[in-house]
Amino acid sequence: MAGIYIHIPFCKQRCTYCDFYTEVAPQFIPKFIDSMVKELKIRKDYLQNAPISTIYFGGGTPSILNREQFSTIFDAVYNLHTVADDAEITFEANPDDLTPDFLVSMRSLPFNRISIGIQSFDDQDLSRINRRHTSTQAVNAVKDAQQAGFGNISVDLIYGLPFQTLDDWDRQLDMALSLQVQHISAYGLTYEEGTPLWKQREKGETAPVDDMTMNAMYLLLREKTSLKGFEAYEISNFALPDFRSRHNSSYWKQETYLGIGPSAHSYDLISRQWNIASISRYVEAINTNQPFFEREELTLNDRYNDFVMVSLRTSDGLDMQFLEREFGTELAGYCLRNIKTFMDSEKVYYAEGKFRLTTEGIQISNLILIQLMKV
Ligand SMILES: C[S@@+](CC[C@H](N)C(=O)[O-])C[C@H]1O[C@@H](n2cnc3c(N)ncnc32)[C@H](O)[C@@H]1O
Ligand code: SF4
Structure with a gap:
């Protein structure tokens, strides 16, 4: 079994803490989709005909794409590979994209799992880190996804946000756990060099949470998720029985995967390769038959x-x-x-x-x- 990861490197605005490769450049989306389909064709033999058990659209912001654009990518994937009937097929979404109409249109595609980037249910937190959604939008996104028929929903949270106290985090967890989701990914905030958040800390303009509180937040996370029946199957990942992320688990089990799109990584048991982290250079390289990745043989x-x-x-x-x-x-x-x-x-x-x-x-x-x- 193998997995396919598809990186959608677009965001409507950049969050202050994030150092993932993405750009605010929606005008490139059509050309980019074209190039991705070409990459899928060029690399159709990478997985050596292994059946595909997971497909994961990550970002960036996959929910920036419309139904037709997803459909184009799915057509290429299904034409080139054998996708298992019970494959886990996920897209990451930002809450403000998840309108009821959009969700219904996503249900008519092969998706059976959504990972919603909520980070916090506190409007002040959200505006400090430059998220573009509100707490109300986050709650509605989960409810509307359930209403649209998604029965496998994950939410992403971040703990240790600037100024956050243990009590604040306690409330965030209560909120997340009240939404009846099947999976939670919760990450301790890291200050990544070069990000706006990093610069704010350099200038003393933010209030990082101390290590002791971070540890207490993590313990609370484990305790509260466990009381609600979630298994801590990885340091940052918590799932109800039978709802572990199969895609992430395949990375952990050393299964092969093909990564499509700028900055995506691939692994075939003997080597690792990673695509150029630039939309324009990626598109140009794909369309002029130039190398678009670097490769390293693994010792x-x-x-x-x-x-x-x-x-x-x-x-x-x-x-x-x-x-x-x-x-x-x-x-x-x-x-x-x-x-x-x-x-x-x-x-x-x-x-x-x-x-x-x-x-x-x-x-x-x-x-x-x-x-x-x-x-
Ligand atoms: C790169 S994002 C993509 C998902 C989507 N664009 C979003 O923002 O909701 C994946 C997840 O990584 C986590 N993340 C990114 N940067 C982080 C940081 N510096 N510290 C902790 N978590 C981070 C966030 O929880 C985020 O949801
Ligand atoms: S956290 Fe998500 S939405 Fe924010 S900049 Fe990173 S990829 Fe984009």
Whole structure:
């Protein structure tokens, strides 16, 4: 089984914290769709005819496209690949795009999952980070999606927004959990270099949340989602039974995927490649038969690092038998030697052949992962 990721690099306005590659340039959309279809054709053999079990439109803002534009892309995907009948097919959406009419038109396409970028239900938070929706629009987007027949809805939230207190975050969680969604992705705010938010912090114009409060927010997130029956199947991802994101899980399980569009990444078990992060250069390269991606052959160490990095973040854990079989006894030994200190300090535990992070370990997961990496 394999996945297809389609990157729609357009936004109506840029949020202050975001460093994903996107542009506010709607005039390029038609030419861009054309080029994507060409890329799909050029790379039709990349997945070697593997059946497609997940298709994910991410962004940027996929919900900026209309039905016809999605249809054009779907036609190409279905003509070139065998898509499994039960494939999970998701699009990311910004709440203000999700009008009842738009949602109904999306239901008439193969989509069966929506991931709505809410971030916060607090209007003051939303305006500080330059989101273009309001809290009311966020709530209505979820309700209208349910009304339109979407039974697999995920919402994205960010905790640790400037000026946010633990009580504020508590209210955000109550709000999200009252909406009867099946999946929540919640990320601690990161200050990415070069973003407007980063600059605000440099100038002392914002109030970053301290580490202790961030940790408390994360613990609250785990506690409240768990009480409502959500499983923390990855550090930032929470799902009701049977509603894990299959697309994300396939990244974590090291399955192959094809990434289409500017800045999209692809993986075929032996190499990783990434497309040019520029709409205009991407369109030009595709249309003049020039290279539009860079490629890197993965060494054994790279593959080991990727595996450890993703699997230890999941509740399924790091399978030592698999690690030894795939990467050999030397790397397995390296992993065991380095993980021991974290076992001794109860940041990691071992059960049924797998290492998993404890709640305390999750809070220093980056540090643990760095120690396990083989350079
Ligand atoms: C790149 S966005 C695309 C989805 C959609 N455009 C949106 O904004 O709702 C994917 C998710 O990444 C998260 N994200 C992006 N930048 C972040 C940051 N600096 N800190 C924490 N979360 C971030 C947000 O939760 C966002 O919904
Ligand atoms: S968070 Fe989403 S809407 Fe905001 S700039 Fe990033 S991709 Fe665009």
